Amino acid sequence: MKSLLSITAVVCMVLLAVAPMASAQNVLVNPSFDDPPLSVGAPPSGWLPFGNAYAEALNPLAGFIPLSGPGLCSMFGSWTGGFNVSGIFQEFATSPGDKWELSSNARHWGGDPMIGIGAASCTPNCTNNWVVQKIAFFDAGNNEIGAVESTILDGTYPPDVWHYGGVILGVAPANTVKVQSLILYLQPVFDGGAAHIDDVLFERIFNVPTQESTWGQIKSLYN
Numbered sequence: 001m002k003s004l005l006s007i008t009a010v011v012c013m014v015l016l017a018v019a020p021m022a023s024a025q026n027v028l029v030n031p032s033f034d035d036p037p038l039s040v041g042a043p044p045s046g047w048l049p050f051g052n053a054y055a056e057a058l059n060p061l062a063g064f065i066p067l068s069g070p071g072l073c074s075m076f077g078s079w080t081g082g083f084n085v086s087g088i089f090q091e092f093a094t095s096p097g098d099k100w101e102l103s104s105n106a107r108h109w110g111g112d113p114m115i116g117i118g119a120a121s122c123t124p125n126c127t128n129n130w131v132v133q134k135i136a137f138f139d140a141g142n143n144e145i146g147a148v149e150s151t152i153l154d155g156t157y158p159p160d161v162w163h164y165g166g167v168i169l170g171v172a173p174a175n176t177v178k179v180q181s182l183i184l185y186l187q188p189v190f191d192g193g194a195a196h197i198d199d200v201l202f203e204r205i206f207n208v209p210t211q212e213s214t215w216g217q218i219k220s221l222y223n
């Protein structure tokens with residue numbers, strides 16, 4: 001028969017073994033766009049930008065009101081006349097089955113607003129701009145093999161306030177070697193308006209054992 005001391009020790013070991021793995025943490029560099037340089041035309045430090053996407057410092061006269069810290073990311077269309085995309089992303093190694101969550105915050109300024117769906121300029125053919133947060137998975141050939149995304153801003157969102165975009169979850173499909181977290185500004189034609197982004201959270205989610213399975217392992221020590 002096991003001594004009480006040894007059982008206690010084993011139970012403690014089991015509890016440690018089944019405790020949640022290291023809690024998920026934000027893997028993004030400069031997730032709040034507060035790292036320098038914060039100047040007109042500067043790319044957001046730590047991010048890979050394309051099209052029109054820039055770090056901006058607090059400047060109420062230009063509509064730059066960060067959600068937190070001294071900076072934010074501002075993005076807008078490229079005005080090419082055809083469908084175009086501006087944005088920012090960061091990428092990380094990952095494996096099939098890995099779970100990733102992304103959330104972000106977006107705002108547009110009343111002095112340079114995006115146009116709402118249903119506005120006069122939206123008829124008969126709506127060409128309004130919108131912004132999405134996106135998780136994309138890639139194989140070794142750099143082919144996008146899976147993605148999830150959600151709209152975080154368009155002209156129907158009230159201006160001059162921050163909007164939390166909610167959380168999206170992506171699970172890496174077979175053959176995944178890389179994941180990207182992206183914020184994308186989509187401009188179908190010529191509509192204007194800038195989107196401001198702040199406080200992006202991208203984290204790998206680890207499975208946490210259920211209470212039932214934990215208790216089951218502890219009970220097994222006494223059988």
Ligand SMILES: [Ca+2]
Nearest residue numbers: 032068069071
């Ligand atoms: Ca910030």
